Amino acid sequence: MKKLIALGLTAAMSLSTLAGCASEKKEEIGVTEAGNTATESETANSTGEVAKPELTGKIVVASNRTDLEEDFAAYAAKFMEENPGTTVEFETIKEYDDVIPTRIAGGEAPDLFYVVDPINQDTYADYFLPIDDLDFTADDILFYENGRGSDGNLYVLPLTVSYCGMIYNKVAFKNAGIENVPKTVDEFYEDCDKLKEAGITPVGTAFKDIWPIYAWCGWGEVNLTAGDERGENKYAEQDEIYDDVMLDSMNIVRNLYKKGELEEDIMSANWDQFKLDLAQGRVAMHYSETWLPEQFVELGANAEDIGMFPFPGAKNIKAGSGKQWGISKDTESPELAKAFLSYMLNNPVSDADIPSNKNIAVEDPFVAELLSYGVEPLSPILGTAAFSNIRNAIELDGQQFFLTYVMEEDDAKAQQLVDDWNAKWAAERPNWVEGN
Amino acid sequence: MSSKAKDRIIIVGFLFIPMILLALFSYYPLAKLIQLSFTDWNGMSPNLKYIGTRNYKDILGQKELFSTFSNNMAYVLTAILQQFAGLFLAVLLNSNIRMKTTFRAVLFMPYIINGVAVAFMFNYMYDYSNSPVNLILEALGINAVHFISTSYMTNFALSFISFWKYVGYTMVIYVAALQSIPSEVFEAARIDGAGFFGTLAYITFPNIKSMLKVSLLLSLNGALQVYFEPFLITKGGPNGRTATFISKSLELAYNYRKYGKAAAMGVILLMIIMLLVLVQRVLLKEDKENA
Numbered sequence: 036m037k038k039l040i041a042l043g044l045t046a047a048m049s050l051s052t053l054a055g056c057a058s059e060k061k062e063e064i065g066v067t068e069a070g071n072t073a074t075e076s077e078t079a080n081s082t083g084e085v086a087k088p089e090l091t092g093k094i095v096v097a098s099n100r101t102d103l104e105e106d107f108a109a110y111a112a113k114f115m116e117e118n119p120g121t122t123v124e125f126e127t128i129k130e131y132d133d134v135i136p137t138r139i140a141g142g143e144a145p146d147l148f149y150v151v152d153p154i155n156q157d158t159y160a161d162y163f164l165p166i167d168d169l170d171f172t173a174d175d176i177l178f179y180e181n182g183r184g185s186d187g188n189l190y191v192l193p194l195t196v197s198y199c200g201m202i203y204n205k206v207a208f209k210n211a212g213i214e215n216v217p218k219t220v221d222e223f224y225e226d227c228d229k230l231k232e233a234g235i236t237p238v239g240t241a242f243k244d245i246w247p248i249y250a251w252c253g254w255g256e257v258n259l260t261a262g263d264e265r266g267e268n269k270y271a272e273q274d275e276i277y278d279d280v281m282l283d284s285m286n287i288v289r290n291l292y293k294k295g296e297l298e299e300d301i302m303s304a305n306w307d308q309f310k311l312d313l314a315q316g317r318v319a320m321h322y323s324e325t326w327l328p329e330q331f332v333e334l335g336a337n338a339e340d341i342g343m344f345p346f347p348g349a350k351n352i353k354a355g356s357g358k359q360w361g362i363s364k365d366t367e368s369p370e371l372a373k374a375f376l377s378y379m380l381n382n383p384v385s386d387a388d389i390p391s392n393k394n395i396a397v398e399d400p401f402v403a404e405l406l407s408y409g410v411e412p413l414s415p416i417l418g419t420a421a422f423s424n425i426r427n428a429i430e431l432d433g434q435q436f437f438l439t440y441v442m443e444e445d446d447a448k449a450q451q452l453v454d455d456w457n458a459k460w461a462a463e464r465p466n467w468v469e470g471n
Numbered sequence: 472m473s474s475k476a477k478d479r480i481i482i483v484g485f486l487f488i489p490m491i492l493l494a495l496f497s498y499y500p501l502a503k504l505i506q507l508s509f510t511d512w513n514g515m516s517p518n519l520k521y522i523g524t525r526n527y528k529d530i531l532g533q534k535e536l537f538s539t540f541s542n543n544m545a546y547v548l549t550a551i552l553q554q555f556a557g558l559f560l561a562v563l564l565n566s567n568i569r570m571k572t573t574f575r576a577v578l579f580m581p582y583i584i585n586g587v588a589v590a591f592m593f594n595y596m597y598d599y600s601n602s603p604v605n606l607i608l609e610a611l612g613i614n615a616v617h618f619i620s621t622s623y624m625t626n627f628a629l630s631f632i633s634f635w636k637y638v639g640y641t642m643v644i645y646v647a648a649l650q651s652i653p654s655e656v657f658e659a660a661r662i663d664g665a666g667f668f669g670t671l672a673y674i675t676f677p678n679i680k681s682m683l684k685v686s687l688l689l690s691l692n693g694a695l696q697v698y699f700e701p702f703l704i705t706k707g708g709p710n711g712r713t714a715t716f717i718s719k720s721l722e723l724a725y726n727y728r729k730y731g732k733a734a735a736m737g738v739i740l741l742m743i744i745m746l747l748v749l750v751q752r753v754l755l756k757e758d759k760e761n762a
Binding site: 133136137139140142152153154161243245298299300302303305308427430432435438439442443452 | 513514515516517597598599600601602617618619620621705706707708709710722723725726727728729
């Protein structure tokens with residue numbers, strides 16, 4: 036008898052689980068159907084510019100900033116208060132670049148999300164809704180034109196922008212007797228020597244985590260800084276992925292490594308430790324972007340002690356767009372999603388961000404200092420998707436290779452590694468570029 | 472309902488639920504893996520494009536993928552060492568020493584700690600400037616060690632993590648094997664005047680030989696499939712010097728969105744492991760015939 040009861044219970048339990056799934060799904064569909072019809076009729080009723088369509092429905096906005104979870108909730112609450120009848124939910128995802136593609140593959144994309152690999156302008160239309168009808172133009176939003184897909188429609192827009200430059204600890208500079216920031220690469224090397232003598236690590240890399248060194252080896256960052264009309268990524272049209280411009284930048288780090296002017300053991304130099312060291316003046320410099328300095332202040336550094344200057348010898352300061360946000364083409368509340376994207380473009384979520392909206396005044400002290408040295412910012416012209424396609428095809432991880440290149444002690448072997456990648460690049464290129 | 476019918480329902484229930492779970496979580500993913508290995512899926516697109524055996528040809532043509540097995544060798548060597556260490560501990564803790572249950576529990580503990588947590592712990596231990604190990608070494612006047620470097624030894628530093636984690640598990644397997652040997656045999660040997668090493672060589676070893684082989688195979692299998700140490704600590708770098716076959720396939724999937732090719736690598740590893748199992752089968756069969 037006991038066995039029978041147990042079996043009955045098991046069966047009932049598994050049945051109820053299954054039933055639970057089914058009913059949940061039904062409910063969901065019911066709600067969204069209602070939401071949809073409401074939105075459609077509302078839109079149909081609205082005529083002209085004066086009558087604002089009343090928004091309804093629910094959207095989910097996916098961000099990678101787990102640190103802003105509370106701010107997001109307050110931000111969404113404010114929007115919902117201004118637009119009764121709407122539901123906006125922020126979802127913060129730590130492993131964003133892995134989770135979002137999986138969700139998209141499963142047909143469960145969030146309503147608002149930003150571009151992740153492998154989405155590029157060739158495939159924007161497969162994942163995003165065109166947003167040409169938002170009330171913005173290239174005069175309002177920086178990098179507006181970069182959001183167009185290969186078909187000419189606008190799909191994505193950045194909420195923020197950032198500028199690339201050297202972040203430095205002013206106290207560390209003072210302790211090493213450096214009065215002015217270096218303007219040329221030679222001055223930079225001299226200052227590094229002075230810092231080393233003073234017992235301060237001249238340049239921090241956080242190399243163990245690999246990504247923090249992106250500015251030294253990113254194709255956009257390096258080429259814009261080198262200047263000479265290199266605003267457009269032309270690598271897909273040339274046989275060398277590692278040309279002199281790239282190698283000049285990479286060799287600076289290689290030289291610093293040889294002279295012992297990076298962290299003591301770069302294979303165990305990690306991001307968290309590095310941030311603490313720069314905040315406390317044990318590390319003097321780091322090459323990154325304007326989104327970073329605020330984090331040193333959060334770690335206890337005085338805002339006045341942290342500054343930014345253009346990369347030594349830079350012809351331009353690379354201005355880059357932040358994450359590019361778009362609306363899922365499967366969203367059930369497109370009007371609400373568009374309204375919320377516009378809202379985010381007009382009202383920055385975090386004060387620490389530099390908004391892409393030109394109509395909002397920027398009061399960031401780090402940006403102010405960086406731009407005060409007379410080097411003009413320049414933004415990259417988006418190249419074709421061929422560049423990233425070739426890179427993926429030959430399985431080149433530029434940052435991983437950079438680490439390898441820096442640590443290879445033998446110059447001839449290092450050159451051989453560069454030649455190998457260039458050969459692979461040249462061989463793969465014709466498969467992706469027409470007319471070559 | 473007759474008791475026979477009840478029994479039948481129970482038997483069917485107990486048979487089908489595990490079967491469904493097995494099919495759903497083992498065989499379906501396996502079939503999917505094989506299917507994906509013939510596509511160029513990027514992890515996102517809703518449609519699969521079949522490209523024949525191109526992934527397999529690509530992999531077989533890429534020497535650097537198979538050279539990762541030389542890194543796996545460090546784990547294989549450590550796995551063999553682990554057998555000796557596990558056996559040594561088992562023999563020790565099977566004798567009449569005090570607090571042997573406590574010792575066993577302590578030694579088994581690392582096995583039940585989450586692997587990722589273990590990797591993070593060793594990440595800290597292997598840090599050059601902040602490692603407590605280096606702190607102690609320096610206090611003793613010995614030079615600090617670069618645990619993670621460009622040399623091949625880094626692989627041993629990483630494989631030591633598995634050693635530390637799994638030696639307790641190996642020990643438990645051997646303790647179980649040792650306890651299955653009837654105590655009369657040992658008594659008889661003692662009466663006949665056999666010493667510690669004599670007992671070990673003529674009684675303990677022959678009796679646990681088959682268990683030894685099973686445990687060795689399990690460890691070798693683990694050594695070939697290892698990934699989380701390099702994946703979490705060195706990311707396979709620098710220049711792939713610590714990459715293993717699986718960490719390389721994960722890199723393909725997540726960095727370059729080549730899920731199809733990564734799946735093909737999975738299938739190839741599966742075949743290599745099946746080959747190993749076959750070899751073990753042959754060896755064990757031989758053993759039975761001898762007995």
